[in-house]
Amino acid sequence: MYLEHFGLQESPFSLTPNTEFFLNMASYHETFNMLMVAIANREGFIKVVGEVGTGKTMLCRKVLNTLEEDEQRYVTAYIANPVLSPKGLFLAFAEELGIEVDNDIGHHSLLKKISRVLMELSLEGRQVILFIDEAHAMPQKTLEALRLLTNIETEKTKLFQVILFAQPELDDMLRDKSLRQLLQRITFAYRLECLDRDGVERYVSHRMAKAGYNGPAVFTSKALDDLTSASRGIPRLINILCHKALMVAFGRGDRSIERDHMQRAIADTEGVELPPPAPSYLRRISAVMAVMAVALAIYMLNYYLR
Template sequence: MNSQVTPRGMYLEHFGLRAAPFGITPDPLFFYPGNTRGELLAALLYAVLQGEGIIKLSGEVGSGKTMLCRMLAERLPPQVDVLYLLNPRLEPDEVLRAIGSELGLDMDGCRPDAVLRALHGELIARHAAGRSVVLLAEEAQGMPVDTLEAVRLLTNLETASHKLLQIVLFGQPELDRTLDLPQLRQLKERITHSFTMPRLPMALLPDYLACRLAAAGRASPLRFERGALRLLARASQGTVRRVNILADKALLAAYADDAQHVATRHLRLALADAPFHDGKPWYQGRVLAAALLLLAMLALAALLLWQAA
Protein backbone atom coordinates (compact mmCIF):
# COMPACT_ATOMS: atom_id res chain seq x y z
CA MET A 1 0.00 0.00 0.00
CA ASN A 2 1.40 3.37 -0.98
CA SER A 3 -0.23 6.30 0.82
CA GLN A 4 1.00 8.70 -1.88
CA VAL A 5 -1.29 7.11 -4.48
CA THR A 6 -4.47 8.31 -2.76
CA PRO A 7 -5.27 12.03 -3.13
CA ARG A 8 -5.43 13.45 0.38
CA GLY A 9 -8.37 15.71 -0.43
CA MET A 10 -10.52 12.74 -1.52
CA TYR A 11 -9.53 10.81 1.60
CA LEU A 12 -10.75 13.68 3.79
CA GLU A 13 -13.99 14.08 1.84
CA HIS A 14 -14.69 10.35 2.05
CA PHE A 15 -14.68 10.45 5.87
CA GLY A 16 -16.19 13.93 6.27
CA LEU A 17 -13.02 15.59 7.57
CA ARG A 18 -11.72 19.14 7.30
CA ALA A 19 -8.11 18.20 8.08
CA ALA A 20 -5.96 15.10 8.38
CA PRO A 21 -6.73 13.77 11.89
CA PHE A 22 -3.58 11.79 12.50
CA GLY A 23 -0.68 13.98 11.45
CA ILE A 24 2.52 13.63 13.47
CA THR A 25 3.29 17.36 13.58
CA PRO A 26 2.33 18.59 17.08
CA ASP A 27 -0.75 20.78 16.53
CA PRO A 28 -2.48 22.14 19.67
CA LEU A 29 -5.81 21.77 17.85
CA PHE A 30 -5.42 18.00 18.25
CA PHE A 31 -4.35 17.97 21.90
CA TYR A 32 -5.79 14.96 23.72
CA PRO A 33 -6.44 15.78 27.40
CA GLY A 34 -7.05 12.16 28.43
CA ASN A 35 -4.55 9.67 29.90
CA THR A 36 -3.47 12.36 32.45
CA ARG A 37 -2.25 14.71 29.69
CA GLY A 38 -4.67 17.42 30.77
CA GLU A 39 -3.50 17.04 34.35
CA LEU A 40 0.14 17.14 33.28
CA LEU A 41 -0.47 20.38 31.38
CA ALA A 42 -2.17 21.94 34.42
CA ALA A 43 0.71 20.81 36.65
CA LEU A 44 3.31 22.25 34.25
CA LEU A 45 1.45 25.57 34.13
CA TYR A 46 1.29 25.70 37.92
CA ALA A 47 4.99 24.84 38.28
CA VAL A 48 6.10 27.46 35.75
CA LEU A 49 3.98 30.19 37.28
CA GLN A 50 5.40 29.38 40.71
CA GLY A 51 8.76 30.38 39.25
CA GLU A 52 11.01 28.19 41.39
CA GLY A 53 13.72 25.72 40.40
CA ILE A 54 13.87 23.54 37.29
CA ILE A 55 11.00 21.45 35.91
CA LYS A 56 11.54 18.13 34.11
CA LEU A 57 9.21 16.05 31.95
CA SER A 58 10.43 12.74 30.55
CA GLY A 59 8.81 10.24 28.23
CA GLU A 60 9.51 7.71 25.51
CA VAL A 61 10.08 8.67 21.89
CA GLY A 62 6.77 9.65 20.31
CA SER A 63 4.89 9.83 23.62
CA GLY A 64 3.68 13.41 23.07
CA LYS A 65 6.28 15.54 24.86
CA THR A 66 6.53 18.10 22.07
CA MET A 67 2.74 18.47 21.94
CA LEU A 68 2.72 19.14 25.67
CA CYS A 69 5.53 21.66 25.21
CA ARG A 70 3.50 23.51 22.55
CA MET A 71 0.39 23.45 24.71
CA LEU A 72 2.34 24.84 27.66
CA ALA A 73 3.65 27.73 25.55
CA GLU A 74 0.14 28.41 24.25
CA ARG A 75 -1.50 28.42 27.68
CA LEU A 76 1.04 30.60 29.49
CA PRO A 77 -0.24 34.13 30.28
CA PRO A 78 0.87 36.99 27.99
CA GLN A 79 3.32 38.44 30.54
CA VAL A 80 5.47 35.32 30.25
CA ASP A 81 8.13 35.41 27.54
CA VAL A 82 8.79 31.94 26.11
CA LEU A 83 12.24 30.98 24.84
CA TYR A 84 12.98 27.77 22.94
CA LEU A 85 16.18 25.75 23.00
CA LEU A 86 15.75 23.44 20.04
CA ASN A 87 19.35 22.26 19.57
CA PRO A 88 20.39 20.26 22.64
CA ARG A 89 23.94 19.50 21.49
CA LEU A 90 25.34 22.98 22.01
CA GLU A 91 28.46 23.56 24.09
CA PRO A 92 28.08 25.69 27.27
CA ASP A 93 29.15 28.96 25.61
CA GLU A 94 26.94 28.23 22.61
CA VAL A 95 23.87 27.59 24.72
CA LEU A 96 24.27 30.95 26.48
CA ARG A 97 24.51 32.68 23.10
CA ALA A 98 21.46 30.79 21.85
CA ILE A 99 19.44 31.97 24.85
CA GLY A 100 20.70 35.50 24.28
CA SER A 101 19.61 35.30 20.66
CA GLU A 102 16.13 34.19 21.79
CA LEU A 103 16.06 37.28 24.00
CA GLY A 104 16.93 39.45 21.02
CA LEU A 105 20.49 40.25 22.13
CA ASP A 106 23.40 40.64 19.71
CA MET A 107 26.31 38.77 21.25
CA ASP A 108 28.62 38.27 18.30
CA GLY A 109 32.22 38.51 19.43
CA CYS A 110 31.34 38.74 23.13
CA ARG A 111 33.37 36.78 25.67
CA PRO A 112 31.48 34.22 27.80
CA ASP A 113 31.53 36.46 30.89
CA ALA A 114 30.14 39.36 28.85
CA VAL A 115 27.42 37.10 27.47
CA LEU A 116 26.38 36.10 30.99
CA ARG A 117 26.32 39.74 32.15
CA ALA A 118 24.20 40.71 29.15
CA LEU A 119 21.75 37.87 29.89
CA HIS A 120 21.52 38.92 33.51
CA GLY A 121 20.91 42.56 32.58
CA GLU A 122 18.17 41.67 30.08
CA LEU A 123 16.42 39.35 32.54
CA ILE A 124 16.57 42.02 35.27
CA ALA A 125 15.06 44.56 32.86
CA ARG A 126 12.21 42.22 31.93
CA HIS A 127 11.52 41.43 35.58
CA ALA A 128 11.38 45.16 36.38
CA ALA A 129 8.85 45.56 33.55
CA GLY A 130 6.61 42.93 35.15
CA ARG A 131 7.55 40.12 32.79
CA SER A 132 8.90 36.65 33.48
CA VAL A 133 10.92 34.38 31.20
CA VAL A 134 10.71 30.60 30.73
CA LEU A 135 13.14 28.48 28.72
CA LEU A 136 11.67 25.34 27.11
CA ALA A 137 14.49 22.90 26.30
CA GLU A 138 13.45 19.97 24.09
CA GLU A 139 15.44 16.75 23.56
CA ALA A 140 17.31 17.55 26.76
CA GLN A 141 18.65 13.98 26.93
CA GLY A 142 21.03 15.03 24.14
CA MET A 143 22.65 17.85 26.13
CA PRO A 144 26.31 17.37 27.05
CA VAL A 145 26.93 17.22 30.79
CA ASP A 146 28.81 20.54 30.74
CA THR A 147 25.88 22.19 28.97
CA LEU A 148 23.42 20.89 31.53
CA GLU A 149 25.64 22.33 34.23
CA ALA A 150 25.70 25.70 32.41
CA VAL A 151 21.88 25.61 32.31
CA ARG A 152 21.83 24.96 36.05
CA LEU A 153 24.02 27.99 36.69
CA LEU A 154 21.44 30.15 34.94
CA THR A 155 19.07 29.44 37.82
CA ASN A 156 21.46 31.44 40.01
CA LEU A 157 20.23 34.57 38.21
CA GLU A 158 17.64 35.83 40.64
CA THR A 159 16.32 38.71 42.68
CA ALA A 160 15.79 38.53 46.42
CA SER A 161 12.52 36.67 45.88
CA HIS A 162 12.27 35.45 42.27
CA LYS A 163 14.21 33.38 39.75
CA LEU A 164 14.83 35.45 36.65
CA LEU A 165 14.72 32.43 34.35
CA GLN A 166 12.44 29.42 34.69
CA ILE A 167 13.66 26.26 32.91
CA VAL A 168 11.63 23.28 31.68
CA LEU A 169 13.54 20.23 30.42
CA PHE A 170 11.73 17.85 28.05
CA GLY A 171 13.58 14.62 27.37
CA GLN A 172 13.56 10.89 26.85
CA PRO A 173 14.18 8.47 29.76
CA GLU A 174 17.92 8.73 29.06
CA LEU A 175 17.71 12.20 30.63
CA ASP A 176 16.83 10.62 33.98
CA ARG A 177 19.89 8.37 33.78
CA THR A 178 22.11 11.32 32.88
CA LEU A 179 20.82 13.27 35.87
CA ASP A 180 21.89 10.39 38.12
CA LEU A 181 25.55 11.10 37.31
CA PRO A 182 27.49 12.35 40.38
CA GLN A 183 28.64 15.52 38.59
CA LEU A 184 25.01 16.53 38.03
CA ARG A 185 23.92 16.10 41.64
CA GLN A 186 23.45 19.85 42.11
CA LEU A 187 21.30 20.09 38.98
CA LYS A 188 19.13 17.18 40.08
CA GLU A 189 18.59 18.85 43.46
CA ARG A 190 17.36 21.99 41.67
CA ILE A 191 14.54 20.05 39.97
CA THR A 192 11.46 20.97 41.99
CA HIS A 193 8.89 19.20 39.79
CA SER A 194 9.41 15.98 37.81
CA PHE A 195 6.76 14.49 35.53
CA THR A 196 6.51 11.40 33.32
CA MET A 197 4.47 10.92 30.14
CA PRO A 198 2.48 7.67 30.36
CA ARG A 199 1.91 5.30 27.48
CA LEU A 200 -1.58 5.23 25.96
CA PRO A 201 -3.40 2.07 27.15
CA MET A 202 -5.66 0.12 24.83
CA ALA A 203 -8.71 1.02 26.92
CA LEU A 204 -8.27 4.68 25.93
CA LEU A 205 -7.55 4.09 22.24
CA PRO A 206 -11.19 4.59 21.09
CA ASP A 207 -11.39 7.83 23.07
CA TYR A 208 -8.09 9.07 21.64
CA LEU A 209 -9.09 8.24 18.07
CA ALA A 210 -12.50 9.87 18.50
CA CYS A 211 -10.90 13.02 19.95
CA ARG A 212 -8.56 13.41 16.98
CA LEU A 213 -11.31 12.69 14.45
CA ALA A 214 -13.68 15.19 16.05
CA ALA A 215 -10.97 17.85 16.04
CA ALA A 216 -10.52 17.18 12.32
CA GLY A 217 -14.23 17.78 11.68
CA ARG A 218 -15.75 14.29 11.85
CA ALA A 219 -19.41 14.76 12.89
CA SER A 220 -20.19 11.14 13.81
CA PRO A 221 -18.19 8.27 15.30
CA LEU A 222 -15.92 6.34 12.94
CA ARG A 223 -15.93 2.66 13.85
CA PHE A 224 -12.69 0.73 14.29
CA GLU A 225 -13.24 -3.02 14.48
CA ARG A 226 -12.24 -4.59 17.78
CA GLY A 227 -9.54 -6.62 16.05
CA ALA A 228 -8.22 -3.42 14.46
CA LEU A 229 -8.02 -1.76 17.88
CA ARG A 230 -6.20 -4.76 19.35
CA LEU A 231 -3.70 -4.76 16.50
CA LEU A 232 -3.27 -0.98 16.76
CA ALA A 233 -2.61 -1.21 20.50
CA ARG A 234 -0.15 -4.08 20.10
CA ALA A 235 1.76 -2.52 17.21
CA SER A 236 1.92 0.99 18.67
CA GLN A 237 2.92 -0.16 22.19
CA GLY A 238 1.08 2.85 23.59
CA THR A 239 3.14 5.40 21.63
CA VAL A 240 0.84 8.08 20.24
CA ARG A 241 3.12 8.85 17.29
CA ARG A 242 2.85 5.24 16.15
CA VAL A 243 -0.90 5.31 16.76
CA ASN A 244 -1.14 8.36 14.49
CA ILE A 245 1.01 6.84 11.74
CA LEU A 246 -0.91 3.56 11.71
CA ALA A 247 -4.36 5.16 12.03
CA ASP A 248 -3.63 7.49 9.12
CA LYS A 249 -2.48 4.62 6.90
CA ALA A 250 -5.47 2.51 7.97
CA LEU A 251 -7.86 5.31 6.95
CA LEU A 252 -6.17 5.44 3.56
CA ALA A 253 -6.60 1.68 3.23
CA ALA A 254 -10.26 1.94 4.22
CA TYR A 255 -10.78 4.70 1.67
CA ALA A 256 -9.16 2.60 -1.05
CA ASP A 257 -11.55 -0.20 -0.01
CA ASP A 258 -14.50 2.25 -0.22
CA ALA A 259 -15.29 1.39 3.41
CA GLN A 260 -16.84 3.65 6.02
CA HIS A 261 -15.18 1.87 8.94
CA VAL A 262 -11.69 0.59 9.71
CA ALA A 263 -11.38 -3.18 9.58
CA THR A 264 -8.60 -5.37 10.91
CA ARG A 265 -7.35 -5.96 7.37
CA HIS A 266 -6.89 -2.20 6.97
CA LEU A 267 -4.66 -2.14 10.05
CA ARG A 268 -2.64 -5.06 8.69
CA LEU A 269 -2.08 -3.14 5.46
CA ALA A 270 -1.10 -0.07 7.49
CA LEU A 271 1.36 -2.06 9.57
CA ALA A 272 2.95 -3.59 6.47
CA ASP A 273 3.58 -0.04 5.19
CA ALA A 274 4.80 1.37 8.53
CA PRO A 275 8.44 2.51 8.80
CA PHE A 276 8.90 0.75 12.15
CA HIS A 277 7.49 -2.61 10.96
CA ASP A 278 10.09 -5.40 10.89
CA GLY A 279 8.33 -7.31 8.13
CA LYS A 280 7.13 -10.14 10.38
CA PRO A 281 3.41 -10.70 10.92
CA TRP A 282 2.29 -9.50 14.34
CA TYR A 283 0.98 -12.96 15.12
CA GLN A 284 4.16 -14.82 14.10
CA GLY A 285 5.50 -15.10 17.65
CA ARG A 286 2.22 -16.49 18.96
CA VAL A 287 1.90 -19.01 16.12
CA LEU A 288 5.45 -20.24 16.74
CA ALA A 289 4.82 -20.54 20.47
CA ALA A 290 1.57 -22.43 19.86
CA ALA A 291 3.31 -24.79 17.42
CA LEU A 292 6.09 -25.54 19.89
CA LEU A 293 3.52 -26.18 22.64
CA LEU A 294 1.60 -28.56 20.38
CA LEU A 295 4.79 -30.46 19.50
CA ALA A 296 5.66 -30.73 23.19
CA MET A 297 2.18 -32.10 23.98
CA LEU A 298 2.42 -34.64 21.15
CA ALA A 299 5.82 -35.75 22.37
CA LEU A 300 4.50 -36.14 25.91
CA ALA A 301 1.51 -38.13 24.66
CA ALA A 302 3.79 -40.42 22.63
CA LEU A 303 6.00 -40.97 25.68
CA LEU A 304 3.00 -41.86 27.86
CA LEU A 305 1.67 -44.30 25.23
CA TRP A 306 5.10 -45.93 24.92
CA GLN A 307 5.37 -46.34 28.72
CA ALA A 308 1.85 -47.78 28.88
CA ALA A 309 2.75 -50.34 26.22
Protein backbone atom coordinates in the same frame (compact mmCIF):
# COMPACT_ATOMS: atom_id res chain seq x y z
CA MET B 1 -6.35 11.74 -0.69
CA TYR B 2 -8.90 10.15 1.72
CA LEU B 3 -10.21 13.36 3.32
CA GLU B 4 -13.29 13.78 1.16
CA HIS B 5 -13.96 10.02 1.21
CA PHE B 6 -14.29 10.06 5.03
CA GLY B 7 -15.82 13.54 5.31
CA LEU B 8 -12.72 15.14 6.85
CA GLN B 9 -11.67 18.77 6.62
CA GLU B 10 -8.00 18.15 7.41
CA SER B 11 -5.66 15.26 8.06
CA PRO B 12 -6.47 13.80 11.51
CA PHE B 13 -3.21 11.96 12.00
CA SER B 14 -0.52 14.38 10.92
CA LEU B 15 2.81 14.04 12.74
CA THR B 16 3.03 17.82 13.16
CA PRO B 17 2.45 18.73 16.84
CA ASN B 18 -0.74 20.75 16.23
CA THR B 19 -2.09 21.79 19.64
CA GLU B 20 -5.62 21.96 18.20
CA PHE B 21 -5.54 18.16 18.44
CA PHE B 22 -4.32 18.12 22.06
CA LEU B 23 -6.29 15.57 24.09
CA ASN B 24 -6.58 16.00 27.85
CA MET B 25 -5.95 12.35 28.73
CA ALA B 26 -5.15 11.63 32.39
CA SER B 27 -1.35 11.58 32.03
CA TYR B 28 -1.24 14.69 29.84
CA HIS B 29 -3.84 16.54 31.92
CA GLU B 30 -1.94 15.89 35.14
CA THR B 31 1.38 16.89 33.60
CA PHE B 32 -0.07 20.07 32.10
CA ASN B 33 -1.59 21.06 35.44
CA MET B 34 1.66 20.25 37.25
CA LEU B 35 3.58 22.47 34.85
CA MET B 36 1.20 25.39 35.26
CA VAL B 37 1.33 25.09 39.07
CA ALA B 38 5.13 24.88 39.06
CA ILE B 39 5.35 27.91 36.79
CA ALA B 40 2.98 29.86 39.02
CA ASN B 41 5.14 28.97 42.02
CA ARG B 42 8.30 30.04 40.14
CA GLU B 43 10.01 26.70 40.69
CA GLY B 44 13.54 26.57 39.29
CA PHE B 45 13.98 23.35 37.27
CA ILE B 46 11.10 21.20 36.02
CA LYS B 47 11.52 17.93 34.10
CA VAL B 48 9.08 16.04 31.86
CA VAL B 49 10.25 12.67 30.58
CA GLY B 50 8.61 10.36 28.06
CA GLU B 51 9.51 7.69 25.55
CA VAL B 52 9.97 8.54 21.87
CA GLY B 53 6.67 9.60 20.31
CA THR B 54 4.66 10.01 23.53
CA GLY B 55 3.77 13.64 22.82
CA LYS B 56 6.37 15.65 24.73
CA THR B 57 6.67 18.30 22.01
CA MET B 58 2.89 18.56 21.73
CA LEU B 59 2.64 19.16 25.49
CA CYS B 60 5.49 21.66 25.35
CA ARG B 61 3.75 23.63 22.59
CA LYS B 62 0.47 23.52 24.52
CA VAL B 63 2.09 25.08 27.59
CA LEU B 64 3.92 27.62 25.45
CA ASN B 65 0.72 28.67 23.69
CA THR B 66 -1.10 29.00 27.01
CA LEU B 67 1.60 31.24 28.47
CA GLU B 68 1.90 33.35 25.32
CA GLU B 69 -1.75 34.32 25.69
CA ASP B 70 -0.59 36.45 28.65
CA GLU B 71 2.35 38.34 27.14
CA GLN B 72 2.17 41.00 29.82
CA ARG B 73 3.08 38.46 32.47
CA TYR B 74 5.20 35.80 30.76
CA VAL B 75 8.23 35.82 28.49
CA THR B 76 8.92 32.43 26.93
CA ALA B 77 12.10 31.16 25.31
CA TYR B 78 12.14 27.90 23.36
CA ILE B 79 15.20 25.90 22.30
CA ALA B 80 14.32 22.91 20.12
CA ASN B 81 17.84 21.70 19.36
CA PRO B 82 20.00 21.82 22.50
CA VAL B 83 23.03 20.04 21.01
CA LEU B 84 25.07 23.12 21.82
CA SER B 85 28.21 24.15 23.64
CA PRO B 86 27.71 26.14 26.84
CA LYS B 87 28.29 29.38 24.97
CA GLY B 88 26.03 28.20 22.14
CA LEU B 89 23.25 27.66 24.67
CA PHE B 90 23.74 31.15 26.12
CA LEU B 91 23.67 32.66 22.63
CA ALA B 92 20.46 30.79 21.80
CA PHE B 93 18.87 31.97 25.06
CA ALA B 94 19.95 35.55 24.36
CA GLU B 95 18.42 35.37 20.89
CA GLU B 96 15.12 34.11 22.30
CA LEU B 97 15.11 37.05 24.73
CA GLY B 98 15.61 39.47 21.83
CA ILE B 99 19.17 40.36 22.83
CA GLU B 100 21.36 41.29 19.86
CA VAL B 101 24.92 40.04 20.30
CA ASP B 102 27.82 39.08 18.03
CA ASN B 103 28.80 35.43 17.95
CA ASP B 104 32.35 36.36 18.94
CA ILE B 105 31.21 38.15 22.13
CA GLY B 106 33.14 37.17 25.23
CA HIS B 107 31.60 34.76 27.72
CA HIS B 108 31.55 37.30 30.56
CA SER B 109 30.02 40.07 28.41
CA LEU B 110 27.34 37.69 27.15
CA LEU B 111 26.32 36.72 30.69
CA LYS B 112 26.19 40.38 31.72
CA LYS B 113 23.82 41.19 28.84
CA ILE B 114 21.56 38.25 29.70
CA SER B 115 21.58 39.14 33.40
CA ARG B 116 20.70 42.77 32.69
CA VAL B 117 17.72 41.86 30.49
CA LEU B 118 16.47 39.26 32.99
CA MET B 119 16.66 41.85 35.77
CA GLU B 120 14.77 44.42 33.68
CA LEU B 121 12.02 41.91 32.91
CA SER B 122 11.77 40.99 36.58
CA LEU B 123 11.38 44.64 37.56
CA GLU B 124 8.56 44.88 35.01
CA GLY B 125 6.84 42.02 36.78
CA ARG B 126 7.35 39.63 33.88
CA GLN B 127 8.25 35.99 34.40
CA VAL B 128 10.79 34.30 32.09
CA ILE B 129 10.51 30.57 31.30
CA LEU B 130 13.06 28.71 29.21
CA PHE B 131 11.74 25.56 27.48
CA ILE B 132 14.30 23.05 26.25
CA ASP B 133 13.03 20.22 24.06
CA GLU B 134 15.05 17.03 23.48
CA ALA B 135 17.07 17.88 26.61
CA HIS B 136 18.56 14.38 26.70
CA ALA B 137 20.69 15.41 23.71
CA MET B 138 22.48 18.16 25.64
CA PRO B 139 26.17 17.58 26.39
CA GLN B 140 26.90 17.21 30.10
CA LYS B 141 29.01 20.37 30.12
CA THR B 142 26.09 22.31 28.67
CA LEU B 143 23.69 20.92 31.27
CA GLU B 144 26.05 22.01 34.03
CA ALA B 145 26.46 25.44 32.42
CA LEU B 146 22.67 25.74 32.37
CA ARG B 147 22.58 25.07 36.10
CA LEU B 148 25.18 27.76 36.70
CA LEU B 149 23.18 30.18 34.54
CA THR B 150 20.17 29.72 36.82
CA ASN B 151 22.24 31.11 39.68
CA ILE B 152 21.28 34.51 38.31
CA GLU B 153 18.73 35.63 40.90
CA THR B 154 17.65 38.37 43.25
CA GLU B 155 17.50 38.00 47.01
CA LYS B 156 13.89 36.85 46.77
CA THR B 157 13.41 35.00 43.50
CA LYS B 158 14.99 33.27 40.52
CA LEU B 159 15.06 35.43 37.40
CA PHE B 160 13.97 32.59 35.12
CA GLN B 161 12.74 29.00 35.18
CA VAL B 162 13.83 26.02 33.12
CA ILE B 163 11.54 23.27 31.83
CA LEU B 164 13.26 20.23 30.34
CA PHE B 165 11.41 17.87 27.98
CA ALA B 166 13.39 14.71 27.36
CA GLN B 167 13.55 11.00 26.71
CA PRO B 168 14.41 8.68 29.65
CA GLU B 169 18.09 8.92 28.72
CA LEU B 170 18.14 12.24 30.60
CA ASP B 171 17.45 10.39 33.85
CA ASP B 172 20.48 8.20 33.17
CA MET B 173 22.61 11.29 32.58
CA LEU B 174 21.43 12.95 35.78
CA ARG B 175 22.62 9.96 37.82
CA ASP B 176 26.17 10.89 36.91
CA LYS B 177 28.04 12.27 39.92
CA SER B 178 29.10 15.37 37.98
CA LEU B 179 25.44 16.41 37.57
CA ARG B 180 24.24 15.73 41.12
CA GLN B 181 23.80 19.44 41.84
CA LEU B 182 21.52 19.81 38.82
CA LEU B 183 19.51 16.76 39.91
CA GLN B 184 18.94 18.41 43.30
CA ARG B 185 17.62 21.54 41.56
CA ILE B 186 14.77 19.66 39.86
CA THR B 187 11.80 20.36 42.10
CA PHE B 188 9.05 18.93 39.87
CA ALA B 189 9.32 15.88 37.62
CA TYR B 190 6.72 13.95 35.68
CA ARG B 191 6.71 11.01 33.28
CA LEU B 192 4.33 10.77 30.33
CA GLU B 193 2.75 7.33 30.09
CA CYS B 194 1.64 5.52 26.93
CA LEU B 195 -2.09 5.14 26.24
CA ASP B 196 -4.04 2.04 27.25
CA ARG B 197 -6.72 0.44 25.06
CA ASP B 198 -9.46 2.87 26.15
CA GLY B 199 -7.06 5.75 25.77
CA VAL B 200 -6.20 4.71 22.21
CA GLU B 201 -9.89 4.61 21.28
CA ARG B 202 -10.50 8.05 22.79
CA TYR B 203 -7.40 9.42 21.08
CA VAL B 204 -8.45 8.16 17.64
CA SER B 205 -12.05 9.35 18.03
CA HIS B 206 -10.90 12.75 19.28
CA ARG B 207 -8.58 13.35 16.35
CA MET B 208 -11.19 12.22 13.82
CA ALA B 209 -13.75 14.59 15.33
CA LYS B 210 -11.26 17.48 15.43
CA ALA B 211 -10.53 16.88 11.76
CA GLY B 212 -14.21 17.34 10.94
CA TYR B 213 -15.60 13.81 10.98
CA ASN B 214 -19.20 13.53 12.14
CA GLY B 215 -20.64 10.04 12.03
CA PRO B 216 -20.42 6.53 13.45
CA ALA B 217 -17.05 5.18 14.57
CA VAL B 218 -14.75 4.58 11.60
CA PHE B 219 -12.32 2.27 13.39
CA THR B 220 -13.80 -1.08 14.45
CA SER B 221 -13.10 -2.61 17.85
CA LYS B 222 -10.84 -5.34 16.45
CA ALA B 223 -8.88 -2.80 14.41
CA LEU B 224 -8.36 -0.76 17.58
CA ASP B 225 -7.24 -3.88 19.45
CA ASP B 226 -4.52 -4.48 16.87
CA LEU B 227 -3.65 -0.77 16.80
CA THR B 228 -3.13 -0.76 20.57
CA SER B 229 -0.97 -3.88 20.50
CA ALA B 230 1.20 -2.78 17.60
CA SER B 231 1.62 0.87 18.64
CA ARG B 232 2.07 0.06 22.34
CA GLY B 233 -0.04 3.16 22.99
CA ILE B 234 2.55 5.57 21.59
CA PRO B 235 0.74 8.52 19.93
CA ARG B 236 3.25 8.95 17.09
CA LEU B 237 2.91 5.31 16.07
CA ILE B 238 -0.87 5.53 16.42
CA ASN B 239 -0.86 8.45 13.98
CA ILE B 240 1.30 6.60 11.45
CA LEU B 241 -0.78 3.40 11.57
CA CYS B 242 -4.15 5.18 11.45
CA HIS B 243 -3.04 7.28 8.49
CA LYS B 244 -1.94 4.19 6.56
CA ALA B 245 -5.09 2.25 7.50
CA LEU B 246 -7.26 5.08 6.19
CA MET B 247 -5.27 5.06 2.96
CA VAL B 248 -5.80 1.30 2.58
CA ALA B 249 -9.55 1.64 3.17
CA PHE B 250 -9.78 4.56 0.75
CA GLY B 251 -7.97 2.57 -1.92
CA ARG B 252 -10.57 -0.19 -1.57
CA GLY B 253 -13.52 2.17 -1.36
CA ASP B 254 -14.33 1.03 2.21
CA ARG B 255 -15.96 3.36 4.74
CA SER B 256 -14.71 1.72 7.95
CA ILE B 257 -11.36 0.49 9.19
CA GLU B 258 -11.47 -3.24 9.73
CA ARG B 259 -8.82 -5.51 11.19
CA ASP B 260 -7.44 -6.31 7.71
CA HIS B 261 -6.88 -2.62 6.92
CA MET B 262 -5.01 -2.12 10.19
CA GLN B 263 -2.91 -5.25 9.77
CA ARG B 264 -1.85 -4.11 6.32
CA ALA B 265 -0.82 -0.76 7.83
CA ILE B 266 1.14 -2.57 10.54
CA ALA B 267 2.88 -4.81 7.99
CA ASP B 268 3.90 -1.70 6.03
CA THR B 269 5.47 0.05 9.05
CA GLU B 270 8.95 -0.69 10.33
CA GLY B 271 9.42 -1.08 14.07
CA VAL B 272 5.87 -2.21 14.84
CA GLU B 273 4.37 -5.67 14.89
CA LEU B 274 1.59 -7.63 16.50
CA PRO B 275 2.51 -10.05 19.29
CA PRO B 276 2.36 -13.68 18.15
CA PRO B 277 -0.91 -15.48 18.95
CA ALA B 278 -0.92 -17.74 21.97
CA PRO B 279 -0.38 -21.45 21.19
CA SER B 280 -3.60 -23.37 20.61
CA TYR B 281 -3.19 -25.41 23.77
CA LEU B 282 -2.94 -22.22 25.85
CA ARG B 283 -6.10 -20.90 24.24
CA ARG B 284 -7.87 -24.16 25.09
CA ILE B 285 -6.67 -23.96 28.69
CA SER B 286 -7.91 -20.35 28.93
CA ALA B 287 -11.31 -21.37 27.56
CA VAL B 288 -11.60 -24.26 30.04
CA MET B 289 -10.62 -22.02 32.95
CA ALA B 290 -13.21 -19.45 31.90
CA VAL B 291 -15.93 -22.11 31.84
CA MET B 292 -14.82 -23.42 35.24
CA ALA B 293 -14.91 -19.91 36.67
CA VAL B 294 -18.48 -19.41 35.47
CA ALA B 295 -19.51 -22.82 36.84
CA LEU B 296 -17.94 -22.05 40.20
CA ALA B 297 -19.70 -18.68 40.37
CA ILE B 298 -23.08 -20.36 39.67
CA TYR B 299 -22.39 -23.03 42.30
CA MET B 300 -21.45 -20.48 44.96
CA LEU B 301 -24.53 -18.38 44.12
CA ASN B 302 -26.81 -21.40 44.50
CA TYR B 303 -25.07 -22.42 47.73
CA TYR B 304 -25.61 -19.04 49.41
CA LEU B 305 -29.20 -18.77 48.19
CA ARG B 306 -30.27 -22.07 49.83
